Amino acid sequence: xxxxxxxxxxxxxxxxxxxxxxxxxxxxxxxxxxxxxxxxxxxxxxxxxxxxxxxxxxxxxxxxxxxxxxxxxxxxxxxxxxxxxxxxxxxxxxxxxxxxxxxxxxxxxxxxxxxxxxxxxxxxxxxxxxxxxxxxxxxxxxxxxxxxxxxxxxxxxxxxxxxxxxxxxxxxxxxxxxxxxxxxxxxxxxxxxxxxxxxxxxxxxxxxxxxxxxxxxxxxxxxxxxxxxxxxxxxxxxxxxxxxxxxxxxxxxxxxxxxxxxxxxxxxxxxxxxxxxxxxxx
Numbered sequence: 001x002x003x004x005x006x007x008x009x010x011x012x013x014x015x016x017x018x019x020x021x022x023x024x025x026x027x028x029x030x031x032x033x034x035x036x037x038x039x040x041x042x043x044x045x046x047x048x049x050x051x052x053x054x055x056x057x058x059x060x061x062x063x064x065x066x067x068x069x070x071x072x073x074x075x076x077x078x079x080x081x082x083x084x085x086x087x088x089x090x091x092x093x094x095x096x097x098x099x100x101x102x103x104x105x106x107x108x109x110x111x112x113x114x115x116x117x118x119x120x121x122x123x124x125x126x127x128x129x130x131x132x133x134x135x136x137x138x139x140x141x142x143x144x145x146x147x148x149x150x151x152x153x154x155x156x157x158x159x160x161x162x163x164x165x166x167x168x169x170x171x172x173x174x175x176x177x178x179x180x181x182x183x184x185x186x187x188x189x190x191x192x193x194x195x196x197x198x199x200x201x202x203x204x205x206x207x208x209x210x211x212x213x214x215x216x217x218x219x220x221x222x223x224x225x226x227x228x229x230x231x232x233x234x235x236x237x238x239x240x241x242x243x244x245x246x247x248x249x250x251x252x253x254x255x256x257x258x259x260x261x262x263x264x265x266x267x268x269x270x271x272x273x274x275x276x277x278x279x280x281x282x
Contacts (some may be wrong), residue, residue: 009013012079014079014080014082015061015082016061016063016083016091016092017060017061017062018234019064022092022279023057023058026058027058030055031059032055033046034046040253049089050090051091053085053087053088053090054090054091055089055090056085056091057085057087057090058092059083059085060080060082060083060084060087060091060094060235061084061093063080063082064083065082066082066083066231067080067081067082067083068080068081068083069081076169084097085117097215097265101274106171110171111171111190112192112205113203114192114193114194114207115192115194115207115208116190116191116192116193116213117190117191118185118188118189118190118191118195118206119149119188119189119191120187120188120189120191121145121186121187121189121220121223122184122186123141123185125187128183128184128185129183130249131181131185132176132185137236138174138185138276140229140230141230142172142174142187142260143221144223144226144230145187145227146170146172146189146222148219148222148226149170149189149191149219150169150191151170151172151213152169152218152219152222153167153168153169153191153192153193153194153195153208154195156195156208157194157195157197157206157208160206161206162195162197162204162206163197163199164197164198165197166195166196166197166201166206167196167197168191168192168194168195168196169191169192169194170189170190170191170192171189171190172187172188172189173187173188173190174186174187174188175187175188193207193208194206194207220263228239
């Protein structure tokens with residue numbers, strides 16, 4: 001380790017989370033927050049998994065909470081490395097390390113060297129609480145959206161002459177909060193901007209090229225239509241996707257969201273019908 005430092009000029013410095021502002025704020029106020037919630041002074045509820053993340057963060061990177069000793073066989077120098085919490089939702093160090101390793105894995109080992117296009121899908125405000133608590137439902141709506149976009153790429157490639165089995169691909173990342181840390185489960189999806197087809201024993205790439213806004217709107221309209229049909233077919237009422245303050249016993253189905261309740265890449269609202277959108281363009 002010492003020889004490596006002399007060669008590269010880089011010296012290892014142990015992370016000290018207990019000296020950061022975030023750690024001090026959480027450490028000094030978390031018990032007060034728990035007490036206020038238990039006394040009813042704050043009308044919120046912290047789920048068990050969230051408490052586990054916060055409390056694990058307070059132990060992350062502290063030598064007194066456990067460590068490993070690493071020893072260099074060449075120079076015989078040793079270092080103490082504190083255990084990390086490996087959290088997924090709160091610890092900035094573990095989140096940053098996971099983000100960098102995931103990005104490196106995608107770029108180096110998974111994503112092919114072809115054009116890609118990011119798509120973002122957000123859901124209406126009345127749906128968000130239910131989707132955040134119902135992972136199975138959120139998974140179904142995610143699958144419907146990804147399938148709709150992938151079929152669009154595959155059909156576009158087939159119209160351009162791709163023959164045989166035509167397939168596209170995507171990588172999905174689920175985000176549970178917005179920039180202001182409010183509950184907002186939404187999707188960030190990186191799609192292949194085109195599709196592959198088989199030509200004998202080889203895979204041939206068919207790039208989509210320019211993607212007009214109108215085509216994006218049609219894809220979103222199709223995906224949203226499939227979502228609404230699924231919700232109605234399985235009798236998932238609006239009252240189950242809204243809070244108690246906004247739910248009404250008379251509302252038995254999920255209506256199309258309003259313009260300011262949702263948005264998607266290239267489309268600022270969930271389209272109601274193709275005819276209506278065309279009239280707006282004329």
